[in-house]
Every structure is written in C-alpha cells, then in structure tokens.
C-alpha cells in the first residue's frame with residue numbers, strides 16, 4: 360500500500376519522522392512519502408526509520424505557491440534532496456514562512472493572545488512554523504476549542520489573524536522540483552474552495568507550467584470527487600497520485616494509508632519513469648544508522 364502525502368514534526372505534523380514511519384508500518388503502508396511543508400529536513404531520519412521497518416521511503420515535500428492571489432500546494436516526489444536549486448527554493452519559502460509567522464504573532468497579540476509568536480515557535484520547535492501551531496496556541500489560550508474553529512475564526516483568509524504572503528510562483532516551484540529530477544504533484548485539488556471552473560483553470564495552469572501529476576485520492580476525497588479528478592487527470596495528461604495528508608493521530612477521521620485505490624483508467628504516478636529511479640535510489644539514511652548502506 361502507498362501513501363504519498365504525510366507530515367511530521369519538521370512542519371505541522373504531530374509525530375516525529377521515526378514515529379510517523381512506525382505508525383505507517385503498523386497501518387500496512389509499504390511505500391511512504393514524507394511531504395513536510397517547505398522542508399526536506401525530516402527525510403534522513405525518516406529514511407533511517409524506513410530502513411528499520413523495511414519500508415520504502417520516497418523523498419517528498421509540500422511547497423507553498425501563490426497563484427492568482429491564492430495559495431496552492433505542490434507536492435514534490437522522488438527528487439534528489441541534495442539538489443541546490445531545490446534547496447534554494449526551499450530556503451526562500453522558509454524565509455517567507457518565518458516572516459509571516461512574526462506577522463501572525465503580532466496580529467494575534469493585538470487580539471489579546473499573549474506571546475503568540477514565542478508560544479507558536481516553542482510548539483513548532485525545530486520544524487517549519489505554520490498556522491497549525493498558531494491554532495494550538497489559540498486553543499491552549501482558551502480562544503477556541505478546536506483546530507477548525509481556530510482557522511474559521513482567526514487564521515483563514517479574511518480573519519484577523521490571517522497574513523497574506525507571496526509564496527513562490529507555480530513555475531519556479533515546478534522548475535525546482537524538475538531540476539532535482541522529481542515529479543510535481545498538485546496537492547488536494549478539492550482543498551482550495553474553487554468553483555469547478557476555477558479548478559479547471561488551476562489544472563490548466565499547473566499542466567501548462569509542466570506539472571506532472573494530481574492527487575486523485577486523498578484522505579478526505581469522496582467518490583464523486585475521485586471520479587471527477589480521474590477524468591480530468593487523463594484529460595490533462597497528468598499522472599494520478601494518492602496520499603492521506605496525515606498530520607496527527609488526533610485527526611481520527613484520517614489515517615496513514617487509508618486512501619481509496621486509484622480508479623481504473625488513470626496512470627499512477629509511481630509508474631512514471633522518474634519515480635522508479637528516485638524511489639529505488641532512496642534517501643541516504645542518517646550516518647548512525649546500522650541499517651544504512
């Protein structure tokens with residue numbers, strides 16, 4: 360079983376890369392991509408753990424893009440994590456992310472959330488800071504009682520704690536992933552609150568920019584969405600990917616590997632020639648790993 364979209368404590372996930380791999384293994388996942396937001400820092404640890412569990416780890420990342428003033432997420436898969444062009448692109452995104460976090464902190468502070476930035480930074484620890492960390496601060500400070508409400512009332516566009524930033528361009532992110540010999544996947548196409556027309560435009564722009572695949576099945580897609588995206592992926596000549604977008608065991612409606620199978624008629628992204636070479640070369644596990652080669 361494959362799961363090509365998941366998060367660890369290196370961004371806004373709640374499990375360390377090792378814990379994530381262990382859980383994926385328990386869930387029957389044989390091939391996992393760790394796709395943290397704007398960082399590949401968790402890959403060496405995940406690769407070492409994957410080796411222990413005899414699991415295949417695919418190099419992954421989820422990169423933030425601004426397209427028509429909206430944020431899109433592009434998953435990179437099976438790339439060379441040491442590629443300098445990709446590293447540059449990630450460093451730029453990390454700088455934007457850090458600046459945005461300070462601005463979100465200042466906004467929440469004005470709403471009465473004490474030490475919002477420092478507390479979010481503490482929660483994020485060594486990981487890329489994001490809105491999920493601020494959601495936890497808001498919950499812990501008693502401003503709301505769920506992640507959904509934290510986003511709905513404070514952190515989503517239009518709310519007082521939202522800060523708009525220019526992430527990278529669609530073209531530059533796809534180019535960086537390609538420079539690193541990876542595959543660019545449009546993440547959760549139903550996750551953007553676009554109309555059907557805008558969704559088509561997004562797919563057109565993504566394909567036009569050289570994108571390779573789209574997530575047809577995620578942890579939250581329904582049968583109708585899967586059918587729609589299966590059709591549109593073949594129309595656009597895109598490979599089909601799948602992944603749970605797992606963040607935390609607390610998201611009880613979602614689990615690693617618990618994703619519908621790709622429907623007939625689509626071409627799975629793991630059948631792309633680029634995927635084969637990168638997946639089998641794997642990532643160099645951490646040096647202290649006895650299992651490493």
Ligand code: AMP
Pocket residue numbers: 371396423488489490491506507510511606
């Ligand atoms: P960021 O990249 O820091 O802006 O955060 C994006 C992340 O926030 C997503 O990957 C989700 O983990 C989370 N997220 C976004 N919208 C919501 C929402 N409405 N409810 C809960 N989590 C959300």
Ligand code: MN
Pocket residue numbers: 366371396491606
């Ligand atoms: Mn996230």
Ligand code: MN
Pocket residue numbers: 421432546547
């Ligand atoms: Mn995403």
Ligand code: MN
Pocket residue numbers: 364365366421604
């Ligand atoms: Mn994700």
